[in-house]
Amino acid sequence: xxxxxxxxxxxxxxxxxxxxxxxxxxxxxxxxxxxxxxxxxxxxxxxxxxxxxxxxxxxxxxxxxxxxxxxxxxxxxxxxxxxxxxxxxxxxxxxxxxxxxxxxxxxxxxxxxxxxxxxxxxxxxxxxxxxxxxxxxxxxxxxxxxxxxxxxxxxxxxxxxxxxxxxxxxxxxxxxxxxxxxxxxxxxxxxxxxxxxxxxxxxxxxxxxxxxxxxxxxxxxxxxxxxxxxxxxxxxxxxxxxxxxxxxxxxxxxxxxxxxxxxxxxxxxxxxxxxxxxxxxxxxxxxxxxxxxxxxxxxxxxxxxxxxxxxxxxxxxxxxxxxxxxxxxxxxxxxxxxxxxxxxxxxxxxxxx
Amino acid sequence: xxxxxxxxxxxxxxxxxxxxxxxxxxxxxxxxxxxxxxxxxxxxxxxxxxxxxxxxxxxxxxxxxxxxxxxxxxxxxxxxxxxxxxxxxxxxxxxxxxxxxxxxxxxxxxxxxxxxxxxxxxxxxxxxxxxxxxxxxxxxxxxxxxxxxxxxxxxxxxxxxxxxxxxxxxxxxxxxxxxxxxxxxxxxxxxxxxxxxxxxxxxxxxxxxxxxxxxxxxxxxxxxxxxxxxxxxxxxx
Ligand SMILES: Nc1ncnc2c1ncn2[C@@H]1O[C@H](COP(=O)(O)OP(=O)(O)O)[C@@H](O)[C@H]1O
Ligand SMILES: [Mg+2]
Numbered sequence: 001x002x003x004x005x006x007x008x009x010x011x012x013x014x015x016x017x018x019x020x021x022x023x024x025x026x027x028x029x030x031x032x033x034x035x036x037x038x039x040x041x042x043x044x045x046x047x048x049x050x051x052x053x054x055x056x057x058x059x060x061x062x063x064x065x066x067x068x069x070x071x072x073x074x075x076x077x078x079x080x081x082x083x084x085x086x087x088x089x090x091x092x093x094x095x096x097x098x099x100x101x102x103x104x105x106x107x108x109x110x111x112x113x114x115x116x117x118x119x120x121x122x123x124x125x126x127x128x129x130x131x132x133x134x135x136x137x138x139x140x141x142x143x144x145x146x147x148x149x150x151x152x153x154x155x156x157x158x159x160x161x162x163x164x165x166x167x168x169x170x171x172x173x174x175x176x177x178x179x180x181x182x183x184x185x186x187x188x189x190x191x192x193x194x195x196x197x198x199x200x201x202x203x204x205x206x207x208x209x210x211x212x213x214x215x216x217x218x219x220x221x222x223x224x225x226x227x228x229x230x231x232x233x234x235x236x237x238x239x240x241x242x243x244x245x246x247x248x249x250x251x252x253x254x255x256x257x258x259x260x261x262x263x264x265x266x267x268x269x270x271x272x273x274x275x276x277x278x279x280x281x282x283x284x285x286x287x288x289x290x291x292x293x294x295x296x297x298x299x300x301x302x303x304x305x306x307x308x309x310x311x312x313x314x315x316x317x318x319x320x321x322x323x324x325x326x327x328x329x330x331x332x333x334x335x336x337x338x339x340x341x342x343x344x345x346x347x348x349x350x351x352x353x
Numbered sequence: 354x355x356x357x358x359x360x361x362x363x364x365x366x367x368x369x370x371x372x373x374x375x376x377x378x379x380x381x382x383x384x385x386x387x388x389x390x391x392x393x394x395x396x397x398x399x400x401x402x403x404x405x406x407x408x409x410x411x412x413x414x415x416x417x418x419x420x421x422x423x424x425x426x427x428x429x430x431x432x433x434x435x436x437x438x439x440x441x442x443x444x445x446x447x448x449x450x451x452x453x454x455x456x457x458x459x460x461x462x463x464x465x466x467x468x469x470x471x472x473x474x475x476x477x478x479x480x481x482x483x484x485x486x487x488x489x490x491x492x493x494x495x496x497x498x499x500x501x502x503x504x505x506x507x508x509x510x511x512x513x514x515x516x517x518x519x520x521x522x523x524x525x526x527x528x529x530x531x532x533x534x535x536x537x538x539x540x541x542x543x544x545x546x547x548x549x550x551x552x553x554x555x556x557x558x559x560x561x562x563x564x565x566x567x568x569x570x571x572x573x574x575x576x577x578x579x580x581x582x583x584x585x586x587x588x589x590x
Contacts, residue, residue: 215453215457218446218450218453218454219454219457221443221445221446221450222443222446222450222454225443225444225445225446226441226443228405228437229437229441229443230454231405231424231425231426231429232403232405232425232429232434232435232437233426233429233454233455233457233502233506234426234429234430234434234457234458234506235426235454235457236424236426237426
């Protein structure tokens with residue numbers, strides 16, 4: 001019996017399981033060591049968790065765009081990270097103008113609303129143009145073609161925005177209302193992180209209700225499932241695809257502003273890392289699956305924020321926080337190896353590909 | 354005057370010449386059947402009527418209006434609704450959501466609820482399962498849902514592509530009963546079937562399609578007694 005199992009294991013299989021097992025062992029041993037060392041107090045862990053949640057909700061908002069576009073077109077929109085960048089970058093100039101005029105100081109809420117609207121509008125326009133110009137003509141082409149186009153579009157947008165706004169970092173104006181911290185008994189909690197978490201949660205809840213309950217949301221799901229039949233039901237398929245890009249653009253633009261407010265700067269390349277992370281989150285949750293993308297984003301944020309200190313500190317790894325990107329991508333590789341369909345994913349690959 | 358008119362339509366899949374000048378008409382209130390062997394071009398004819406495939410030559414008209422400028426979803430809004438071959442319900446949507454999608458071209462919520470009620474009257478099974486995800490229904494229930502979904506649009510012409518395919522004999526009978534019932538309420542139907550015996554029992558007229566061409570057209574009664582039809586499609590001698 002055991003022999004038969006051993007024989008059926010190929011070399012790559014055993015290598016993969018060994019690597020996976022080793023990583024799990026590192027995580028368990030490392031966490032145990034860190035916890036027994038007692039270097040971090042409860043307050044530290046609380047900080048890590050809140051930061052992870054804030055970062056994760058931004059990933060989740062971006063991941064929605066990847067997952068919904070994949071759901072409806074079965075393609076990875078690699079230019080989504082530039083959709084994310086374009087809005088807040090443009091809105092930065094609006095914010096600076098508001099700041100110079102003193103309006104930002106006297107009317108912070110109204111100013112924030114303007115910044116969000118500008119960013120979401122720009123990101124949405126870019127997303128819709130991308131669909132119209134780059135992807136729609138390739139709807140019937142082999143799957144690799146739009147994928148390569150998306151990568152090209154990503155570079156095109158990066159360098160267009162570099163040409164427009166320059167190649168340096170641009171500081172986002174300070175919004176005093178969002179600075180500082182609230183005290184919750186012994187715990188300190190940064191205002192900006194609370195705002196990010198609440199804003200993202202609100203948007204995701206709204207989007208989920210929209211997709212589940214409204215006529216258009218249901219039609220988007222119908223088109224995701226079967227375009228030909230959706231058309232035979234009188235649904236304008238192209239119209240629903242455009243709406244999907246609009247939703248993706250809006251959430252990426254909003255996520256971009258939250259990101260810029262948290263890190264206080266924008267840059268033409270700012271979409272790259274969050275973009276890959278959000279893509280990881282979407283895969284983690286099961287690409288095509290909307291609650292999966294939300295869950296995957298939050299999970300990845302927490303994993304990244306807790307992981308380095310929890311897993312690596314106890315093992316004596318110096319400055320483990322610099323390894324947080326590596327940790328995120330190791331997780332992507334693990335998921336692709338052991339559960340390619342993601343946490344909530346169904347066997348999309350077999351059914352639809 | 355014919356309600357639906359297909360005139361000398363040629364349609365292609367790439368280089369494959371699937372329809373070679375197909376003409377047919379369906380009058381208001383009629384059931385017309387299109388029979389033929391597997392691969393004859395029956396589904397292709399329906400796809401061309403629905404606008405999923407563009408005729409390279411020829412015309413499709415509804416009440417004298419040429420449909421060639423319209424996209425599939427606009428043709429549905431004009432009143433031609435198809436129940437596709439193999440049912441193809443939205444498996445991840447609930448039964449009720451599937452029906453709502455059928456009514457997508459309509460916007461009056463009250464009318465849509467009434468339409469759903471009349472579908473439920475026709476297929477009580479669907480009412481019991483309205484909140485269930487359609488992928489979990491049995492084949493027969495999915496066929497009921499596919500027909501019900503199309504009826505939600507209140508079609509002027511209903512196109513049915515092999516509604517009996519893959520169903521147990523008892524279910525086939527009940528689907529054909531439904532077709533008769535729809536006919537009795539005045540629905541105009543173009544019925545594609547491989548089950549020629551059943552189709553010719555419910556239809557007023559019929560066309561026989563062979564490798565992309567109409568080789569015979571007559572009343573259902575005459576087709577039933579036609580020597581060639583009896584041999585090739587009814588399995589009689
Ligand atoms: N998507 C397609 N691509 C290429 N050829 C097709 C396609 N669909 C059908 N055909 C061909 O067109 C012809 C007619 O098919 P179809 O209309 O499906 O026949 P029927 O419905 O009568 O069984 C067949 O020869 C079939 O092989
Ligand atoms: Mg067919």
